[in-house]
Amino acid sequence: MHSDVIQTRDLSLFYGASQALKSISMSVREKLVTAFIGPSGCGKSTFLRCFNRMNDLIDNVRINGSVEISGQNIYDSDVDVIELRKRVGMVFQKSNPFPKSIYENVAYGCRLQGIRNRQELDDVVEESLKGAALWNEVKDRLHSSALGLSGGQQQRLCIARAIAIKPEILLMDEPASALDPIATGKVEDLILDLKKDYTIVIVTHNMQQATRISDYTAFFYLGELIEFNTTKHIFTNPSKQQTEDYVTGRFG
């Protein structure tokens, strides 16, 4: 049984006077893939970024309600945000490797945590690159610049970097939208492999991608959670007319 690992209650978010999220309550289950879909500006990325407090970095943001991860409200004043982001990793739309070697990109988080032992770092780098299905492609050039990798490889490197610090949850904001179909396929395969160990929440504009990789799907519109159910239900027989209209491309 997959227990709830993230739980939001009446979560609202305002950018200044404008409300971007409207009282969203939902749960994300452990070691499953949950997809967020909806038209641009519907709030899905904003909602995703609430799970590791990335919105804290934006001025003028106000949040009401709570986000509990494993029972703890991550917006409580005593929460260490750095610790939180170690538990909740993130991969972005555009791959953003550091201008360093492949090895250093993956080892970076561990070094920040104070790990200096060479063998330990080597092990983490190998394990993470294997976990991100990149090891075989880069094992002979670990000390070359990460910027020399292809777009798809760079994205998998970012996933390796995220899992190197052993988070519980991986947030992915359109991780394959800038990739060609072959690289996208590799990232999707990787996501399906990773859910054995991680809880994954992914924002995607590609509904077929959501059908291929997710177990649950949430549809957002104008800052509201319209429908949340199993992916099969959402894409074969949605309960709400708005969901039906969106997934069949008849929206608006």
Added chain:
Amino acid sequence: MNLHQNQELAELKDKLLAMASRVETAITKGIRALVERDDDLASKVKIEDDEIDELEIEIDDMAVALLAKAPLARDLRFIIVAMKICQNLERAGDEAAGVAKQAIRLNREEQLKPYVDIPRMADMALDMLHRSLDAFVTGNATVAREVLPMDLEVDDLHKQLQRELVSYMLESPSTITRCLALLQLAKRLERIADHATNIAEEVVYLLEGRDIRHGNKGLDT
């Protein structure tokens, strides 16, 4: 899907209805060929069946092209259901051709008895087919569900006919050839009613997303 694809879905539906109309015609002609002892009419059923087979291939081709566009939700159900309805119609068309074939065989001999139950069975099967397709066109799940119990009536009539024909055969072995032909013909009508039932079940799935086949109470997808 965009508006252009909506047009394609409408074309798929039209093609399916054209096929359904051919199947209804084929069944009607097959039964008339028996009742009116008209071999010419019976031979026309074969032509109808060939056209039905061509339509099956065209419809499947359209459906595959639409599936390649990765439709979802109701569009996805519509295309899947269209393919299944198409397959059931094609088989009903084959049954009509079988009815016509038996009619030609029976017309060669003296009529065993006035045909009462067989035309009745045919009317019931046609009515079921017509209603299930009407439910598909009008999007009415209630009409589709009403078709399901009608299949039991056809089955009962079929069993009654079987008993009657067995008693004929026991009484007079000279009737055996004709009785066997009539039994086969009746079986084909009973199968047409089964295909109509399948179509009605598919229409419920299309409209409600519930699978009610094989006595399933309708598990939500």
